[in-house]
Amino acid sequence: MLDHLEFKAPEPKVIAGAKSDWELVIGLEVHAQVASKAKLFSGASTTFGAEPNSNVAFVDAAMPGMLPVINEFCVAQAVRTGLGLKAEINLTSAFDRKNYFYPDLPQGYQISQxxxxIVGEGEIIVDMGPGVARRVRIERIHLEQDAGKSIHDMDPHMSFVDLNRTGVALMEIVSRPDIRGPEEAAAYVGKLRQILRYLGTCDGNMQNGNLRADVNVSICQPGAYEKYQETGDFSHLGTRCEIKNMNSMRFIQQAIEYEARRQIAIVEDGGEVVQETRLYDPDKGETRSMRSKEEAHDYRYFPCPDLLPLEIEQAWVDDIAATMPELPDEKKARFVKELGLSEYDASVLTAEVENADYFEAVVAEAGDGKLAANWVINELFGRLKKDDRAITDSPVNPAQLGAIIKLIKSDKISGKIGKDLFEIVYTEGGDPEKIVEERGMIQVTDTGAIEAAVDEVIAANPEQVEKAKANPKLAGWFVGQVIKASGGKANPKAVNEIVAQKLGL
Incomplete structure (x- = not known):
C-alpha cells in the first residue's frame, strides 16, 4: 500500500560555522499520554482540568501499604501503538523503579520500564515532500507513570503541587538518532501524533501536555553520521544535549536551530559541549541549562518489587491486531489509487483522522471522490477556517454535503447554485434537496428557454458579437450574461453550446 512513496532520504541540515560546516543528529523521546479513563496503577480519573488534587487515589499519593495494580487497558493501548509502528511486541516485560526526589513525585520513584x-524496535515513515521520505527507526516503547505538576506562579513566596497527573499512564516512544534537521524533527512528531490519533491510543493534545518531546541534539562533521551507521559507535555523533518537555512543533524547530548553533560556537572556540539537560525559553528564543544530564545509573534503577513481570499471550496480541484501523499512509495511498485524488489532496484529507472520516462519509453519500475532495477541501475547510471551527463542529454534516454534490452531479443545480446552497445549509441547516425545491433553485435545462435568453443577449450587444467572432475566447462573456440573467439557474454546458452555435463558432 506504500508503493507510491519513494524512500529517498532528504539531505541533512548543514549549518555553516565560522571554521567549517556541521551536520545535525537528532533523536527524540516522545511522551504520549495513554488514552485511558483510569491511571496506570490505580482507578483514579485522568480527566484534564479537574480541581487540583481531586483525581488522586491512595496509591498515587504514596500512602503506606498501597500497592499498584496494572491497568490492562493501558497495556493493550501500548501493544496497539507498537503494532501501528510495525514494532516487535515483547510478550514478557517488566517494571523498574527510577529513583529521584522531587516534590511532585510523592513515592520518591517513578515506575517505568x-x-x-513492552515494545521493541519499529519504524515511522516521515514524508518530507514529493518523492522524499525519511525512515526513522524506533528503538523502544515503554510504559511508565507520569509525575505531578509543580506550580510556581500563584504566589511569589510559595510553590504548590497538584497530583492529578501523578500515575497517569505514559508511553515513552524512543527514536534512534536518525533525524537530520529541525524540519524533520517537527515532521516526525507530527507523523507520530497522526498515527497515535488514528490508533486512538493518545489524543495528541500538545497544549495540555498529553504529547510532549524530549529532543536530543548533537553536531558532527559531514560524514560522521555515515560512520555511526556503519559501526554503531555513538562517539562519531558528538556530545548530545537534551531539551526537555517540548510541546510545540514550532518551538521544537526553533530550539534545535538555536541549540545546534550554540554547540557549534562552543566547539569552534575550542571548548567542549557538556552533556546536560536544557530547557527552551520561547520568549527569548534560546535554550538554557537545567541540570547535568543523568545516566541510568544515576537513577539507581532496580526491578519494582511490587509488580511481577508482565506476561501477555500472543493470541491476545493477535486479537488486538485484528482490530487495527487503516493507518494514514495506507489510507492516503487508497485515496490516490481508488478515488483518483492527487497526492496533495489525499495528504490534506488524511492529515487528521476526523477529516478522513468526514470525507469518506461524504464520498459514501455523493459517490464521487474527486468532487467530494474539491468540496470538502475548498468549500468546507475554507469556511471552517474562516470561522475558526473544527470539523467536529461543522454545521454541515457529511450527508448534507454529499446531497449537495449529488444535486450538482445530476444537473439539478449548477456549481454556482451549489455554493449558494452550501451557504444556506451552513447558516440555516436543512435538507438540501427540499431547500432547492422550496426556493426554486433547480437548474434550467430547457433549451428553448436558454436559446431565447441567448438570442436576447446577442441582439442587445451587436458590437460584442463582432468581437467574439474575431476572438472566440470572448464568447464566455455571453455565457456569463445569460447565466446572470437566469439568476444562475441556466445549465452552463447548455448555455456554452447554444452560444457557440448562435455565434457560428
Missing amino acids: LYHP
Missing part, C-alpha cells in the same frame, strides 16, 4: 520494555 528500563531493562525490559
Whole structure:
C-alpha cells in the first residue's frame, strides 16, 4: 500500500560555522499520554482540568501499604501503538523503579520500564515532500507513570503541587538518532501524533501536555553520521544535549536551530559541549541549562518489587491486531489509487483522522471522490477556517454535503447554485434537496428557454458579437450574461453550446 512513496532520504541540515560546516543528529523521546479513563496503577480519573488534587487515589499519593495494580487497558493501548509502528511486541516485560526526589513525585520513584520494555524496535515513515521520505527507526516503547505538576506562579513566596497527573499512564516512544534537521524533527512528531490519533491510543493534545518531546541534539562533521551507521559507535555523533518537555512543533524547530548553533560556537572556540539537560525559553528564543544530564545509573534503577513481570499471550496480541484501523499512509495511498485524488489532496484529507472520516462519509453519500475532495477541501475547510471551527463542529454534516454534490452531479443545480446552497445549509441547516425545491433553485435545462435568453443577449450587444467572432475566447462573456440573467439557474454546458452555435463558432 506504500508503493507510491519513494524512500529517498532528504539531505541533512548543514549549518555553516565560522571554521567549517556541521551536520545535525537528532533523536527524540516522545511522551504520549495513554488514552485511558483510569491511571496506570490505580482507578483514579485522568480527566484534564479537574480541581487540583481531586483525581488522586491512595496509591498515587504514596500512602503506606498501597500497592499498584496494572491497568490492562493501558497495556493493550501500548501493544496497539507498537503494532501501528510495525514494532516487535515483547510478550514478557517488566517494571523498574527510577529513583529521584522531587516534590511532585510523592513515592520518591517513578515506575517505568528500563531493562525490559513492552515494545521493541519499529519504524515511522516521515514524508518530507514529493518523492522524499525519511525512515526513522524506533528503538523502544515503554510504559511508565507520569509525575505531578509543580506550580510556581500563584504566589511569589510559595510553590504548590497538584497530583492529578501523578500515575497517569505514559508511553515513552524512543527514536534512534536518525533525524537530520529541525524540519524533520517537527515532521516526525507530527507523523507520530497522526498515527497515535488514528490508533486512538493518545489524543495528541500538545497544549495540555498529553504529547510532549524530549529532543536530543548533537553536531558532527559531514560524514560522521555515515560512520555511526556503519559501526554503531555513538562517539562519531558528538556530545548530545537534551531539551526537555517540548510541546510545540514550532518551538521544537526553533530550539534545535538555536541549540545546534550554540554547540557549534562552543566547539569552534575550542571548548567542549557538556552533556546536560536544557530547557527552551520561547520568549527569548534560546535554550538554557537545567541540570547535568543523568545516566541510568544515576537513577539507581532496580526491578519494582511490587509488580511481577508482565506476561501477555500472543493470541491476545493477535486479537488486538485484528482490530487495527487503516493507518494514514495506507489510507492516503487508497485515496490516490481508488478515488483518483492527487497526492496533495489525499495528504490534506488524511492529515487528521476526523477529516478522513468526514470525507469518506461524504464520498459514501455523493459517490464521487474527486468532487467530494474539491468540496470538502475548498468549500468546507475554507469556511471552517474562516470561522475558526473544527470539523467536529461543522454545521454541515457529511450527508448534507454529499446531497449537495449529488444535486450538482445530476444537473439539478449548477456549481454556482451549489455554493449558494452550501451557504444556506451552513447558516440555516436543512435538507438540501427540499431547500432547492422550496426556493426554486433547480437548474434550467430547457433549451428553448436558454436559446431565447441567448438570442436576447446577442441582439442587445451587436458590437460584442463582432468581437467574439474575431476572438472566440470572448464568447464566455455571453455565457456569463445569460447565466446572470437566469439568476444562475441556466445549465452552463447548455448555455456554452447554444452560444457557440448562435455565434457560428
